[in-house]
Amino acid sequence: MERFLDINYKSINKYGEELCGDNVEFINSDNGCIIVLSDGLGSGVKANILATMTTKIAVTMLENDATIDDTIDTIINTLPECKIRKLAYSTFTIIKIDNDYNAYIAEYDNPPYFYYSNKKSMPIEKRERIIDSRKIYESNIQLKLGDTLSIVSDGAIHAGIGQMLNLGWSWDEINNYLEDLNNVNRSAQLINGNFIGVCNNLYNNKPGDDTTILTIKVRMPEILDIFIGPPADKQSDAILGQIMKSSENMKIICGGTTALIAERELGKELQVDLDSIKDDVPPLAYMEGFNLITEGVLTLGKTLENIKKCNKTNFEDLVDFDDYDGCSLLTKFLTEISTHINFYIGHAVNPAHQNPNFPTSFNIKQKIVDDLIKELKKTGKKITTTYL
Secondary structure: OOOEEEEEEEEEOOOOOOOOOEEEEEEEEOOEEEEEEEEEOOOHHHHHHHHHHHHHHHHHHHHOOOOHHHHHHHHHHHOOEOOOOOOEOEEEEEEEEEOOOEEEEEEEOOOOOEEEEOOEEOOOOOEEEEEOOEEEEEEEEEOOOOOEEEEEOHHHHOOOEOOOEOOOOOHHHHHHHHHHHHHHOOOHHHHHHHHHHHHHHHOOOOOOOOEEEEEEEEEOOOEEEEEEOOOOOHHHHHHHHHHHHHOOOEEEEEOHHHHHHHHHHHOOOOEEEHHHOOOOOOOEEEOOOOOEEEOOHHHHHHHHHHHHHHHOOOOOOOOOOOOOOHHHHHHHHHHHHOOEEEEEEOOOOOHHHOOOOOOHHHOHHHHHHHHHHHHHHHOOOEEEEEEO
16 A cells, blocks of 8 residues: 545535536546546536536446547537537546556646646646547646646636636646645645635635636555544453554544543553643543544534535635644544544443433444544545444
């Protein structure tokens, strides 16, 4: 497991529209991954349908070993040119990355993509081809550790026209800004969150066009083990302690009882940091060998709210990961730092977290953890779960 593809996208809708006219679809397979960004003509429902059809057709056909020519031919003939405006009903960028990190990119009428390697913007040699009278640009890149690809819809290029900027945000200006973001942010999610926030500001919070950024970053795998709750059988405490002891990954404990089990089984001293307490977040604790120790249900619940906000398709205020409290730090580890997360979930039920009117399987902690895993999978994290 030498490298990990960190794939993330974020969008803002045109002001007044409930649906985004851009769409992103990606899928992982045994042969690598396929990622498609499409921009539907216009905005709203019609544009959303056109963009979604484009991404679905492309991903489905390529996943089933169709050639790029057949795929593009199908898209073009399914969504013909607008007879009045003489424009394609949807534009698209298709990316195929195999297991050796060879990337093939096909572009049709989207802004040229951005490529960064060795912390610098890199020029790309592209081939022009005509498929069904449409001009397609193709390119190939051998991706290396630390490389980043970013693709934007034309809403980003137009950001600020007639408002903050006279002529919009040019490709070169975006390129310089993304280069800086790529050098200071380790995750695709943070790059995209910062970028889409700037676009929203340039539009004065009233976007004149649907705007999307898709980022693919080649990272070292960063594996996190997170231990939540004590085992259902107290005799399994020793097993939990052995898992903690043998793990060479980053380690986090969520829950006071779980932390006390670790203290006893590992012979370590647990220290509570009362300076980290906040009105709505319990304090942190420290123990040798662990990256973070937090309280359980309250911190997990607030962290789930943060991650849901991060996953919103439409831009909202960015979550501040830099606050010194259990929730902010846990959010940072789960969303920014880690690429693979192993959940070790104890099935012991805390009566304080249990509504007596519900069966045991419906305890509050388990519901929060299940939802947390679901949200993390949306960000492309590789998740495993072990129940104790």
